[in-house]
Amino acid sequence: xxxxxxxxxxxxxxxxxxxxxxxxxxxxxxxxxxxxxxxxxxxxxxxxxxxxxxxxxxxxxxxxxxxxxxxxxxxxxxxxxxxxxxxxxxxxxxxxxxxxxxxxxxxxxxxxxxxxxxxxxxxxxxxxxxxxxxxxxxxxxxxxxxxxxxxxxxxxxxxxxxxxxxxxxxxxxxxxxxxxxxxx
Numbered sequence: 001x002x003x004x005x006x007x008x009x010x011x012x013x014x015x016x017x018x019x020x021x022x023x024x025x026x027x028x029x030x031x032x033x034x035x036x037x038x039x040x041x042x043x044x045x046x047x048x049x050x051x052x053x054x055x056x057x058x059x060x061x062x063x064x065x066x067x068x069x070x071x072x073x074x075x076x077x078x079x080x081x082x083x084x085x086x087x088x089x090x091x092x093x094x095x096x097x098x099x100x101x102x103x104x105x106x107x108x109x110x111x112x113x114x115x116x117x118x119x120x121x122x123x124x125x126x127x128x129x130x131x132x133x134x135x136x137x138x139x140x141x142x143x144x145x146x147x148x149x150x151x152x153x154x155x156x157x158x159x160x161x162x163x164x165x166x167x168x169x170x171x172x173x174x175x176x177x178x179x180x181x182x183x184x
Contacts, residue, residue: 001183012049012138013042013045013051014068014102015049015073015075016042016050016051016074016075017040017042017051018073019051019073019134020042020051020052020071020072021040021053022054022072022073022134024038024053024069024132026038026040026053032137033057035058035059035060035165035166036057036058036068036165037056037058037160037161037162037165037166038053038054038055038056038161038164039056039157039159039161039162039164040052040053040137040157040160041156041157041159042162043097043146043149043152043153043156044149044152045145045148045149045152046144046147046148046149047076047144047145047149048074048075048145048148048150049074049075050072050073050074050075050149050152051072051073052071052073052093052153052154052156052157053068053148053157054067054154054157054158055067055069055070055129056158056161056162056165057165058165058180059163063176063179063180063181064180065162065175065176065179067097067101067129067161069130069131069132070093070097070132070154070157071132071133072089072128072132072134072154073133073134073135073136074089074146075136075138076133076143076145076146076149077141077142077145078085078137078139078142079135079137079139079143080143082135082137085135085146086133086135088147089133089135089146090131090133092149092150092151092154093131093154094128094131095151096151097110097125097127097128097154097155097158098121098122098127099155099173099174100154100155100159100173100174101123101158101174101175101177102121103120103121104174104177105120113141121177145174155175157171158175159171159175164182166180168180170175
């Protein structure tokens with residue numbers, strides 16, 4: 001993992017990557033179960049650093065994709081209110097999952113079909129994976145980036161997990177609004 005950072009190595013990025021991988025219990029990038037994959041991604045925004053590991057299960061018959069488990073490690077300097085920050089990160093991960101997998105506005109013949117909340121698919125309780133949040137406190141740094149940053153790593157982690165499970169690289173979101181079709 002460190003070699004991928006090359007000369008751009010930043011200790012804060014390394015710290016969240018290591019925390020996410022450790023929190024997940026990553027033993028390697030492959031799963032022994034068919035139709036399952038694990039993906040990793042990281043990012044930074046507004047002074048915050050985040051890394052997510054996601055495990056997905058893909059049903060080959062239906063094409064359904066489910067996030068089974070996700071770990072997100074987050075560092076945004078000094079933590080002022082850990083409970084609030086944990087809730088913020090959890091909410092961002094859930095929102096990011098929705099955008100990654102199925103949230104979209106539907107159109108037909110120039111008309112919006114998802115013109116009310118009941119027609120707009122957001123993550124539901126049954127969609128939520130086993131979720132673990134790892135917070136890294138840096139009291140030597142001022143707090144920053146807790147509102148937006150946690151969302152940036154979950155979608156690419158899910159995309160990487162889908163690729164690990166299927167060999168199909170999806171490059172637009174939502175990735176699987178109607179399930180994963182043969183050939184992506």
